Amino acid sequence: MKDQRILSGVRPTGHIHLGNYLGAIRQWVHLSSSLSQHSSNEQLFCIVDQHALTTPTDTKDLASNTHTIAAAYIACGINPDENTIFIQSHVPAHTELAWYLSCIAPLGWLNRMTQFKDKAGKDTGQAHLGLYAYPVLMAADILIYRATQVPVGEDQKQHVELARDLAGLFNRHCGTDYFPLPEPFINKATARIMSLRDGSKKMSKSDLSDYSRLHLTDDNDLLALKIRKAKTDSDPIPDNVKDLENRLEALNLLGIYANLTEQSLQAVCQQFAGQFFSAFKPILTDAVIATLQPIREKIFQLKDEKTYLQQILHKGSETANRLSQRHLREIRSLLGLVEC
CATH class of the missing domain: 1.10.240.10 (Tyrosyl-Transfer RNA Synthetase)
Incomplete structure (x- = not known):
């Protein structure tokens, strides 16, 4: 079996719900269990708090939501001793690589991203740059670890495909095969849980009705x-x-x-x-x-045991920083940037 490095992420926007669990996290737990049988495989679980800022967010709840996601990862069965759990904003290499990728990303590619159109609505002139550049940061999240697979739903598949295209573009730009081309991992058997109030819509943290979802x-x-x-x-x-x-x-x-x-x-x-x-x-x-x-x-x-949860996140951030900084040094060298 070829070595695999798999990256998964959740935005800490609102309460995590049954749809998140059945549609994603439970599958990640099963995947983690199978991967852990091969010591050369790695799985990283990121709480993508910087992505949370791309849409209206109540900042006073962001820290609490972030800790809840971390606790939920573990409570749902992800073993912190065998996997890396960390917070995106604690690893500055994500945003540095996002800038390098933005310097080669064609605007035409970004203009095709359907989620920007969906979230920005009709008045795209008032939309923020962060929302438009969201897919580039997501590509950086994936590529900074040279991830080989990314478990996603159908709604995020386009973003992983963009990461794959940017990896190929970077490789051609620098005359290298540095980045593996990440594959979207879509389990066709994964549950698609819908709103309790409208069966045509996904169960969502952003739904105005609290009665549309079952929180964990x-x-x-x-x-x-x-x-x-x-x-x-x-x-x-x-x-x-x-x-x-x-x-x-x-x-x-x-x-x-x-x-x-x-x-x-x-x-x-x-x-x-x-x-x-x-x-x-x-x-x-x-x-x-x-x-x-x-x-x-x-x-x-876990939320009551704040020291334990902080230790897990600190350990995860150390691991993520160690790996990402090594890759970042190699990326800078390929781009011709001078190291101190």
Whole structure:
């Protein structure tokens, strides 16, 4: 098996939720477990706090959210003894490489980035440079570690492809093969968890309705309330998943249960066929609580043990800085910059 270095990241904007867990973090835990069987493989987990500044952020909550993400990584099963957990802003090499990449990144490539258009809205003239340059910083996050794979959802695939293109452009510019070309790692079986209020939208930290998502830190009563209020329809659960095609909210709740219990959606439909959601929701609530309660308790325990969490982040930043600074010296040399 070829040596792999894998980088994963979460923005500390708002509360981390069930969609983040089922759609990303749980997959990272499984991936980490398989990679750890080969000592030459590495996995880095970054809390990308500088990316959080590219969209409106309540700065008074940023530090707390950052620590919550770190605690959630560990609480969800990422072993800090086998993986590097660190904060982006603690590793200055990210932004230095972002500048070097911005000096070769064609504007045409950045103009094609769909997330900028989505987040900037119609009035792009009022959008900030940081939001426009977000993909270049993300490319630097990846390339500074010479990462080979990046686990992402479909919405971030374009950014990893840009990182790959910039790596190739840098290599050609400097006449080298220094950067490996990173691959987006997209697990097709990964859950896509939707809003509890609108089955056509992803569960999101930015949704204005707190009842659209299940936070990892919600207490059991609040989880039960949110599921009870989740949008559904008045029809019974069908025995065939094909009959859910136009019932997005029903599909979402059954999909959450299927993912939590690690069953196929078809098996869940057959299990509850003919039942109404008034009877299904308490069963779903029990499954959600069984998964999230131990995670929530571990998050709060870790946040109370501030010294331990700080030690993990300090150790992770030391590892990330050591690796990134070595690469940065090599990158500067390739660019012809003079070292002191």
